[in-house]
Amino acid sequence: MAKIIVVTSGKGGVGKTTSSAAISAGLAMRGFKTVVIDFDVGLRNLDMIMGCERRVVFDFINVIQGDAKLKQALIKDRRLENLFILPTSQTRDKDALTRDGVEKILNELREEFDYIICDSPAGIERGAHLAMYYADEAIVVTNPEVSSVRDSDRVLGLLNSKTYLAEKGGDNTVRSHLLLTRYDTQRVARGEMMTVEDVLEILAIPLLGIIPESSTVLRASNVGMPVVLDEKSGAGKAYEDAVSRLMGDQIEMRLDSGERPGFFQRLLGRTA
Amino acid sequence: MFGFMLRPRKANTAQTAKERLQILLAHERSDTSNADFLPLLQRDIMEVIRRHMKIDKDSVDIKLERGDEFSSLEINIELPSSQKTPVQN
Ligand SMILES: Nc1ncnc2c1ncn2[C@@H]1O[C@H](COP(=O)(O)OP(=O)(O)O)[C@@H](O)[C@H]1O
Numbered sequence: 614m615a616k617i618i619v620v621t622s623g624k625g626g627v628g629k630t631t632s633s634a635a636i637s638a639g640l641a642m643r644g645f646k647t648v649v650i651d652f653d654v655g656l657r658n659l660d661m662i663m664g665c666e667r668r669v670v671f672d673f674i675n676v677i678q679g680d681a682k683l684k685q686a687l688i689k690d691r692r693l694e695n696l697f698i699l700p701t702s703q704t705r706d707k708d709a710l711t712r713d714g715v716e717k718i719l720n721e722l723r724e725e726f727d728y729i730i731c732d733s734p735a736g737i738e739r740g741a742h743l744a745m746y747y748a749d750e751a752i753v754v755t756n757p758e759v760s761s762v763r764d765s766d767r768v769l770g771l772l773n774s775k776t777y778l779a780e781k782g783g784d785n786t787v788r789s790h791l792l793l794t795r796y797d798t799q800r801v802a803r804g805e806m807m808t809v810e811d812v813l814e815i816l817a818i819p820l821l822g823i824i825p826e827s828s829t830v831l832r833a834s835n836v837g838m839p840v841v842l843d844e845k846s847g848a849g850k851a852y853e854d855a856v857s858r859l860m861g862d863q864i865e866m867r868l869d870s871g872e873r874p875g876f877f878q879r880l881l882g883r884t885a
Numbered sequence: 886m887f888g889f890m891l892r893p894r895k896a897n898t899a900q901t902a903k904e905r906l907q908i909l910l911a912h913e914r915s916d917t918s919n920a921d922f923l924p925l926l927q928r929d930i931m932e933v934i935r936r937h938m939k940i941d942k943d944s945v946d947i948k949l950e951r952g953d954e955f956s957s958l959e960i961n962i963e964l965p966s967s968q969k970t971p972v973q974n
C-alpha cells in the first residue's frame with residue numbers, strides 16, 4: 614500500500630516544490646512507482662520544475678469535478694519510468710479543492726503507487742490543509758532563518774492536530790522529518806546563519822537532510838529537471854541522501870557542497 | 886576576453902528558461918479565457934462518436950503537446966472489438 618508524504622513548510626519560497634520534484638524523482642530512480650501532486654491551486658508550478666508543462670491536458674481539479682479520469686490527468690515523466698505528475702489547475706480557485714475529492718483521488722492512487730508525494734502550497738489555508746490531511750509522513754522544509762523556523766513550528770502543530778491520523782487519535786501519528794534547505798555553510802561559519810544544531814534544538818524532529826544553497830537548483834529549474842538527476846551537484850547528492858534516509862538507511866550527514874569553487878572565486882580567493 | 890570567460894561554457898540554461906516561459910505563457914494567456922476548453926472538447930468528441938458507436942468514457946485518451954510553432958492534439962479512442970459494426974439508426 615502506498616505511503617502518502619506531504620512536503621510542507623508554512624512559509625513560501627523555502628524549497629517545497631524543488632524538494633517535492635527531487636524526492637519523487639529520487640524515489641522513482643530507486644524503482645518505486647511514484648506520483649507527485651501539485652496542491653497549489655491557481656499557481657501551478659510543479660509542471661515547470663518537472664519539465665512537463667507543455668503536456669498538461671487535464672488537472673487535479675478536472676478529476677475532482679468528474680471532467681476527466683485520473684489516468685487522463687496523470688503525466689508520465691519522460692526520463693524516469695516510474696514517475697508520474699498530477700498537475701494542479703492554473704485557473705480555478707482554491708474552493709474547487711474538496712476533502713472528499715482529495716480523499717477519493719488519493720485512494721485511487723494508493724492502489725497503484727508506492728509513494729504519493731503532495732507538494733503543499735504556502736500558508737495554512739485550504740490547500741495546505743488538504744495537502745497534509747491524509748499524510749502518513751511529512752517532510753517539513755525549513756530554511757535556517759527565523760520566520761521559516763517559526764512557520765515550521767506552527768505547521769508541526771497542525772500536523773499533530775489537524776490531520777486524519779491526528780483526528781483519528783490512534784497510536785499512528787504523522788511522522789515528521791526536517792529537511793533543512795538553502796543551507797549556506799559559509800554564512801553559518803561566519804555566524805550569520807543558524808546552524809543545523811540550532812534549528813534541530815528548536816524544532817526537535819528527526820533530520821532527513823541538509824540541502825546546501827546551490828546554483829545548480831536554479832539551473833535545474835531553468836531546464837525543468839529535478840535537481841536529484843544532476844548527480845554531480847552538491848544539492849543533487851544531498852537529495853539522494855535524504856531519499857535514502859526516508860527509506861530508513863543510516864547515512865552520515867555530509868555538509869560539503871560538492872561544488873568546486875569557480876575559476877574567479879579561486880582567482881580572487883575565497884572570502885570565507 | 887573577460888566576456889568570454891564569464892560566459893558559462895555549458896548550454897545557457899537561462900535562455901532555455903526564457904524560451905520555455907514564452908511558449909507556455911503564450912498558451913496560458915490565450916487558453917485562460919476558456920479554462921474548460923479541453924473537458925468540453927472531450928465531451929463533444931464523445932457525443933459525436935456515440936452517435937455512431939458505443940464507447941466507454943474510459944476509452945478516450947487525449948494528449949496535448951504545446952509547441953513553439955504549433956501544438957499537437959492527439960486523441961486516441963479505443964473501440965470495443967465486439968462492436969465493429971456501427972450503431973444503426
Ligand atoms: N538549495 C537551494 N539552493 C538555491 N536555491 C534554491 C534551493 N532550493 C530552492 N531554491 C530556490 O528558491 C526558490 C523557491 O523554491 P521553491 O521550491 O519554488 O519553493 P516553495 O515551493 O517552497 O515556494 C526557487 O527560486 C528555487 O530555485
Ligand SMILES: [Mg+2]
Pocket residue numbers: 629630631653658733734
Ligand atoms: Mg511551491
